[in-house]
Amino acid sequence: MIETFDVERVTPDDSRYGVLGASFNGRWAGAPEYVLLPKTADEAVASVQHVLDRGVRFALHSSGACYEDLIANPENRVIISTSQLNSVDYDPERKAFAVGPGITTADLYRKLYEGWHVTVPAGVGPPVALGGQMTNAGYGALSRQLGHLVDYLEAVEVVIADADGRARKVMATRQADDPQRELWWAHTGGGGGTYGLVTKFWLRSPEAQGSEPADQLPTAPRELIVSEVAWSWDQLSEESFGKLLGNFTAWHERHAGVDSPYLNLFSALKPRHISAGEFLMSSQIDAATPNAEQLLDDFLAAIVDGTGLTYRVDVRERVDWLAHVTAWASLGGDGWEGKGRFKAKSAYLRTAMPADQVRAMYRNLTDPEYDNPATLVEIAGYGGRVNTVASSETAVPQRDSVIKMLYLVMWATPEEDAAQLAWIRRWYGEVYAATGGVPGVGGANDGAVLNYTDADPLDPALNGSPIPWHELYFGAAYPRLQQIKAKWDPADHFTHALAVRGRN
Ligand SMILES: Cc1cc2nc3c(=O)[nH]c(=O)nc-3n(C[C@H](O)[C@H](O)[C@H](O)COP(=O)(O)OP(=O)(O)OC[C@H]3O[C@@H](n4cnc5c(N)ncnc54)[C@H](O)[C@@H]3O)c2cc1C
The missing domain is CATH 3.40.462.20 (Vanillyl-alcohol Oxidase; Chain A, domain 3)
Structure with a gap:
């Protein structure tokens, strides 16, 4: 078990403070006490537990591309940055590519292409990360040909907050018999920063066959x-x-x-x-x-x-x-x-x-x-x-x-x-x-x-x-998303102006 104090805190005296938690939009400036910088999923659980225990308002950040002040907002006392959860690996068990929310679009394209010559229909902003892009239903120049980015979402790992204030990791997949399937569905466009903190996305074509990694996602154009x-x-x-x-x-x-x-x-x-x-x-x-x-x-x-x-x-x-x-x-x-x-x-x-x-x-x-x-x-x-x-x-x-x-x-x-x-x-x-x-x-x-x-x-x-x-x-989709929100974030810890409001 990782204790909160093992998670790196970036404080205002650290030069990275001005970048982590910042917005691409010069209109917005936050003033968090510090930014928590988890490097593993367990550190992400500890980070969420920390803000729940403190009872402070917090926000999740991957790249800061968000156009509004949902993150860089003086009301947010702590920012949890998932920018360091940025790996791309092939997971043979799930026959899917496991991708961190902090990966930028440019790095995602490069790693998938150079490693396996595959791709996904993500966006056209190289520095934009996957955390918000996926959960808000990203699309890009290959979408007419390949569909939405979320059409490739096979599974998601999310740190959620239970009704009793405990943070824990949950795995949710698109498999029809998965009891957590609704939580997966909420991550196919139901909004970022709303149900929990995503630590990993698994990407796979719905129609993929066999077990060759290169067959699990579309071949990238040359x-x-x-x-x-x-x-x-x-x-x-x-x-x-x-x-x-x-x-x-x-x-x-x-x-x-x-x-x-x-x-x-x-x-x-x-x-x-x-x-x-x-x-x-x-x-x-x-x-x-x-x-x-x-x-x-x-x-x-x-x-x-x-x-x-x-x-x-x-x-x-x-x-x-x-x-x-x-x-x-x-x-x-x-x-x-x-x-x-x-x-x-x-x-x-x-x-x-x-x-x-x-x-x-x-x-x-x-x-x-x-x-x-x-x-x-x-x-x-x-x-x-x-x-x-x-x-x-x-x-x-x-x-x-x-x-x-x-x-x-x-x-x-x-x-x-x-x-x-x-x-x-x-x-x-x-x-x-x-x-x-x-x-x-x-x-x-x-x-x-x-x-x-x-x-x-x-x-x-x-x-x-x-x-x-x-x-x-x-x-x-809203009423269904409201039910998912009520079930998985009953105390409404993960919220902002454009987050789904829970309702049973
Ligand atoms: C230059 C530029 C080009 C763009 N091009 C495209 C495009 O081609 N196609 C497209 O679809 N969109 C595009 N966008 C929009 C972009 O996809 C959104 O702004 C997206 O929400 C950014 O996600 P982020 O995680 O990088 O940003 P952030 O600002 O860090 O986060 C955005 C939202 O996601 C939440 N979030 C972040 N990380 C996590 C996490 N780990 N778990 C749960 N929630 C999280 C945040 O709380 C926030 O609500 C572009 C934006 C810019 C600035």
Whole structure:
């Protein structure tokens, strides 16, 4: 048994204190008394026991990528960082890859690729860790082809807090006869920092056969053909901009089936405010796809079809897949430099973008009163294999969406906070004006993306719809998640603004 005092404490006089527990978002700063840094699962149990015994408010941290102040928040007196639980091993007993929550996306891709030439559809942020990414249902450039990251979650080891205040490790798997199966299910998109502290994820394809490690996860692509094209705002009118957005979103609706020849193609259209001068579309296709070059050309042609627009080709090349996914993908273009504060919002889209939403998008992005080029809406491809999994199989209910959208504004100083927040809130509120200022559920939209964490829908002043925040993120999964929460964290020790509230 490991005693609490064996777990390393990082105090404010330690230079690592400023990193462990910190947020990527310069708006947030915590002031924990110390950060606990467990190096093993038993140390993680001791860490949780320590905070339970002290009765202090605490938070879990893996990389600090969370967009809101769920961790870096002065109310959290102790942070437990799982950044050192970052191993990747093949577990022959489970025929699955055992992965620590502190592994970064870049290290995960590298270790799986170099060790076994396999991969998972994780995200596009190399320094983002798995802890929150998995539990909030990560997705990435391979998701149309391979599905959600959580579709590969075979099992999870979690440190939970019993009703009597004892911390202990629990193993939960997706096996139908596992009595702990509901706890596994909650970790397929039911939210990080909500049920307990994850010490390990096991990854395996649901359809995997045999016992060869390389057969237990999808083979990683070897090369990609990548394309980056740009449009200048000078050449765009409301009509051509609208047609471009319509083409992009309608294309994804048309090609959401797994029988589409474009299943291996991923693209993100990234309109920015007119003060940026131009915006990009980044696309990629697995180079091994038959006719890959032609498919990419046909896709590009479909996006500009009928717009009267041409595009500037900035990049068109074959690249090594591993080098591509482990390198930092910039947001594209200029205007982001020195801007460390940000606000993000999001939406799922099930169909081509409705005309009223396109109009509001154009109006706000060409707003002459605003002049921050560090503004982007990333309209990214989804659907494909993601859509083949039933909504109830995992805690990701938005299984018939074809697009994910990330709204992002970045700025430099606290003095700008109020104006920048007001602007992104107005932009988003106007796009979704027909549904009370937030994306609707079950119509053209289907709520918002949990990993693009935004606490605004909790605020009635910013959510004028009858749709509660939890329906936007968890949809019909919420009541089931509430029961799991009530069972596994009855005293609500693991909590934050966007955590599921328990109910029997
Ligand atoms: C540059 C960038 C790129 C991104 N790209 C993508 C992308 O392509 N796809 C995508 O899906 N998302 C993406 N995201 C969003 C990202 O996945 C989320 O912010 C995610 O929640 C981060 O997880 P984390 O553990 O690294 O972050 P943290 O901020 O450390 O944690 C986030 C949440 O998870 C909880 N948590 C952390 N560790 C544990 C643990 N061990 N056990 C239980 N709960 C834990 C925390 O308490 C918190 O609630 C991106 C974010 C950034 C900043």
